[in-house]
Amino acid sequence: xxxxxxSTLPYRLNVxxxxxxxDGRVLVAKRVGLEAWQLPQGGIxxxxxxxxxxxxxxEEEIGTRRxxxxxxxxxxxxxxxxxxxxxxxxxxxxRGQRQKWFALRFLGEDSExxxxxxxxxxxDAWKWVExxxxxxxxxxxxxxxxxxxxxxxxxxxxxxKSG
Numbered sequence: 001x002x003x004x005x006x007s008t009l010p011y012r013l014n015v016x017x018x019x020x021x022x023d024g025r026v027l028v029a030k031r032v033g034l035e036a037w038q039l040p041q042g043g044i045x046x047x048x049x050x051x052x053x054x055x056x057x058x059e060e061e062i063g064t065r066r067x068x069x070x071x072x073x074x075x076x077x078x079x080x081x082x083x084x085x086x087x088x089x090x091x092x093x094x095r096g097q098r099q100k101w102f103a104l105r106f107l108g109e110d111s112e113x114x115x116x117x118x119x120x121x122x123x124d125a126w127k128w129v130e131x132x133x134x135x136x137x138x139x140x141x142x143x144x145x146x147x148x149x150x151x152x153x154x155x156x157x158x159x160x161k162s163g
Contacts, residue, residue: 001092009095011078015054016041016101018153019067021128024160027106028137029062029115029123037137039146041099050100058104061122063114070159071103073152082141099145103153131157 017040019027028037042057044050051069059065080096115123129137131150138146 006083006095009093011096011098012094013044014041014097014099015044015050015057016099016149017054017058017067018071018101018103018131018149019058019062019106020070020103020156020160021106022160023128024131024157025128026131026134027062027113027126028129028134030125032122032124036139038139038142039134039149044100051102054100054102054104060118061115062126063117064108064112066108066112067104067106069102070105071153071156073101073149076100077145077148079141079145101149101152103156 019040021027026039028039030037040058040061042053042061044053048056051072054069055065055067058067076098078096078098081094113126115121115126131154134146134150135143
């Protein structure tokens with residue numbers, strides 16, 4: 001697909017979750033079959049509210065929606081897929097994603113995180129990491145987004161450390 005054709009493709013609407021555990025670390029999950037760690041994220045259904053979508057996506061991807069939204073990125077962010085993925089991901093319908101990110105407080109226990117609840121799991125492992133470690137874990141085309149998220153939501157970490 002050439003550059004002119006790519007530029008006409010839309011962005012896929014998407015939500016993402018920074019799920020904070022009780023100690024202020026965030027959940028990252030490893031893509032099935034890859035050494036790629038990422039935050040839970042997923043598409044917004046037609047007519048769906050982004051706040052509802054982020055809770056649905058958590059349940060689909062990590063097996064639980066036991067979380068409260070404690071923060072929301074004020075705007076939307078966009079990223080383009082690498083050239084090798086355009087035309088392959090989502091049957092070539094999108095050039096990248098337009099995302100709304102939310103910070104959530106996990107209300108459950110680690111045992112409630114079950115990646116295999118979905119018949120086609122996206123992840124095969126998960127762990128809690130420090131917020132400032134996110135950019136170093138991200139694949140290259142998401143690194144700038146994760147750097148922004150770490151800055152945007154850094155103030156929330158103090159809530160967990162102080163009580």
